[in-house]
Amino acid sequence: MIGNAFQETPRANAVAALQVAEASFAYGAEPALTGIDFAVLPGQAVALIGPNGSGKSTLLKGVLGLITRTSGTVEVLGQWPAPAGYIGYVPQTDQLDPHFPVSLEQVVMMGRFRSLGWWRLPSKADHRAVAEALETVDLSARARTRFGELSGGQQQRGLLARAVASAPRLLLLDEPFNGLDQINRDALIETVKRLKQQGVAVLVSTHDLDLARAVCESVLLLNGAQVAFGPRDEVLTLANVQQAFGSVGVEMDEHTIVVPGHGGH
Amino acid sequence: MGYFEQALLAAVLIGALSGLVGTLVVLRQRTFFAQALTHATFPGAVGAAILGVSIPLGAAIASLFIVGIMTMIGRINRQGNQVASGILLTAGFALGVLLQGLNPSLPVKVDSYLVGSILTVTSNDVTLVAVVLAFAVLVIVFLGKQIVFSTFDANGYRAAGYREWPIELLTLVLITATVVTAMPAVGAILAIALIAAPAAAARIVSRTTTQMFVIAPVLGAVSGLVGVLLSRSLDVAAGPAIALAAAGLFMLALVLQRLAGTVRAAHEADARRALRRSLRLKA
């Protein structure tokens, strides 16, 4: 179960949940991301910030082992490849068929399949893990609803529950706030905070500075290469942001980064 | 005109028409729809033969019903277009088989609907194809731009103030007319080869849709011609020969694309090496 394994607060010299050292990634022969060097400790969250096409999704895929790493190392809890179930991944919801005949709890159960193996059916323990995951994202009341009938925000939280159901140590979120209303954003923030308290490490790519400020201790600025990494307030300076977004006209306020000609970022 | 020359002419015209309209099919990703139509119109042909009326007419009337039902099923959320095409394909064809089984003394024309018989096309058939081809050419020439626009960017098309249903209707009419008039060449079962292969090959070698609209009919006509000639010299049925000729052109296009790709990759590698060398010299 999720709660039991992580009773102690993370210590400063704990093994990093994710350690990326001098890594570069490529799609086939095309280099996509270079010079990545950072770490995420258990119970901490890192925000991945950068303009469109800067490599945020690429980095997440690189951590999942889905694309080629051309140099450097990636280690999840000191191991590579990451053992099955260590990483939970929450993609964006727009690829899914809204008419698929599957309920929310069945979708969350999909997160348990890997640990089940091929031909075994879910056990009571699996059902309990699914119920807890739904609790964590505050969607227990909608467990039997067809997934496609949920709102966009609820679907996003449902996919988060799926990622959480396998009790991962490292959680990757790909732009989780896109298209979410305020209620769902707040719910998502609460969920991530709860998971951090349980010792889960979080890496979240986002455009939204509210999310970064509410949840993340550190920030990684990207633009095809690493621009800066470190404690949030040290990294999120106007100069760094302008460098990452490649434009002197970029401005930054409390909530968003404003790129000239592109509106809020 | 001798029967063989007539067959050659028919094959060239049908090939060109199939290539031209096939471009629309491939661009709008309606291959399964076209395939379903080729099979589902079979009962129309059988019915026409039983009643003693023209077979293309029977097929055309059947296709009205078929497209209507397919559209309706396609709009239901739990079903969709794949299901609609599949159901109509199999239902129509089974109905045709049933009707044929109940009327064993039907003229041979019905069998030829299935497997094609280009060597026995009449001059009426050829005229019909020529008319449909002329119509298709006019549509592409005058409305080609709108068709391409609506195909690639339906939202942008609507935003620009156009309505989509006329284009949709027009392409459906063209595809149906092609299917109905092209049956004599390759038959219902293999018609999709002539519709899909030349257009798919054209897509591989073309860089613009205009090129596709020109190259596909040419490839289609060549397939028809080569197929009929091969069928005579190798003494095989014309329908499969034409289908294989079309498929062969498609394979050829794939091979050429591969070769062009490796040549291009080699050139790019050379260019990169040269650039690196010049940078090193500068530094």
Added chain:
Amino acid sequence: MDVFTPLITAFDLPFMARALLVLVVLSLVAGLVGVLVNLRGLEFISDGLTHAVFPGVAIGFVWGGRDGLFVGAMAAALIAAVVLTVIVKRAVTSDAAIAVVFTAMFSVGIIVVSRETNYVGQLDALLFGRLLTVSPAEVNQTVIVCLIALIMVGFTLKEQVFRAFDREGTVAAGYRPLALDIVLNVAIALVVVAASSAVGNLLVLAVLIVPGAVARLVTNRLWLLFPVAAGFAIVAAWVGLALGYEASVNGGVDLPSGATVVLVLVAGYGMALVARLALDRIGGHHRTRRAVGQLAEPVVH
């Protein structure tokens, strides 16, 4: 005319009982594989596979008679399944490419059969099936092939559903969609082989897609889809066979049995369709239909 007695008495005859057994086994597999075909939108690939199996059937028949038929069909089915999976994965115009490949294969089959003029009459049987003349050996073949398909799909069932729902998610979880696709496509190919001898190569598609489509109309609950599809197929097979028998024995009308079963399946689909539309209208569901804009959309796998 008594409607219900033939449903039982027709099957006293051994050849009818064999035909029913073949269809029941096919229905069970169609229930499983057919639902996955529906969830994945593989109707077109299934059509491709049915056409691609034909040259194997034709060549096998020419070389080895009715025994060679089966071997040829299996070989062609397995090759086609792998080739089609790879094409879908790699080709840009994958639907056109599939159409080209399978019609090329079908053409080869027609040429092979047409060259052997003694077998032209047999082409009919290959294309339209010989449901009422299956031998006990053929029943065994069908059962074994169907069992293999059942095991392959049953073993990977929950992963197939996962992949059908969220391909990217399965990749992130560490599965390989290509492997799952090959397993499913091979299972479909096996069903095609098994069903070809029953309802004929040209009508196999009905067995693969109608039960799944009906199940979707009946229910939105995932695990109910499979038994509903299988049950519907069994009932349709039963009614179709009895209908053909009754028409032939008491009505003097000789209905081709394969086509009759398919038409009963389709009639059942029609009834389910009408019922679903009526239920939704009564229940006030306005979300049954999608918006008018484009009438048909591209295929998504």
